[in-house]
Amino acid sequence: MPFKTHYITNPGHFETQLTERTDAFEIIEFDKAILASPYWRGGQPRLVEVEYNVDLGEIDMAVLSENILPHLEATQSLRTRRERIAWVVPNDLSRSIISVWELMPGKDYMQDFKSFTTTEEALAWLHKPSDDN
Numbered sequence: 001m002p003f004k005t006h007y008i009t010n011p012g013h014f015e016t017q018l019t020e021r022t023d024a025f026e027i028i029e030f031d032k033a034i035l036a037s038p039y040w041r042g043g044q045p046r047l048v049e050v051e052y053n054v055d056l057g058e059i060d061m062a063v064l065s066e067n068i069l070p071h072l073e074a075t076q077s078l079r080t081r082r083e084r085i086a087w088v089v090p091n092d093l094s095r096s097i098i099s100v101w102e103l104m105p106g107k108d109y110m111q112d113f114k115s116f117t118t119t120e121e122a123l124a125w126l127h128k129p130s131d132d133n
Contacts, residue, residue, distance in 0.1 A: 019054065086114055
């Protein structure tokens with residue numbers, strides 16, 4: 001499995017580490033793992049940390065619209081509020097691939113999503129009040 005997910009009690013967010021090549025179906029699997037967690041309460045913040053050499057090349061706009069967006073729509077009833085998701089992607093090439101999600105039409109009503117180069121930046125954004133976007 002190319003990911004490990006756990007819940008951080010204080011300050012209260014899910015954290016996922018991607019350690020190997022990851023595709024859309026694996027992203028859907030770690031989303032399902034979070035939704036099935038006893039800590040899931042409808043929209044906790046999420047931190048996704050991608051190791052430097054992880055290949056995200058299979059995640060493009062077509063894959064997002066054909067696979068991930070339908071999954072988000074199908075699981076909308078489990079998401080009682082908008083989710084804030086921060087991806088930490090230190091590799092410029094992989095970050096440009098992930099940044100495509102920030103531009104994805106149709107996801108804005110479900111998620112606030114942003115990519116970062118450092119965990120510190122991501123956590124600061126992840127835990128700031130939602131009206132302070």
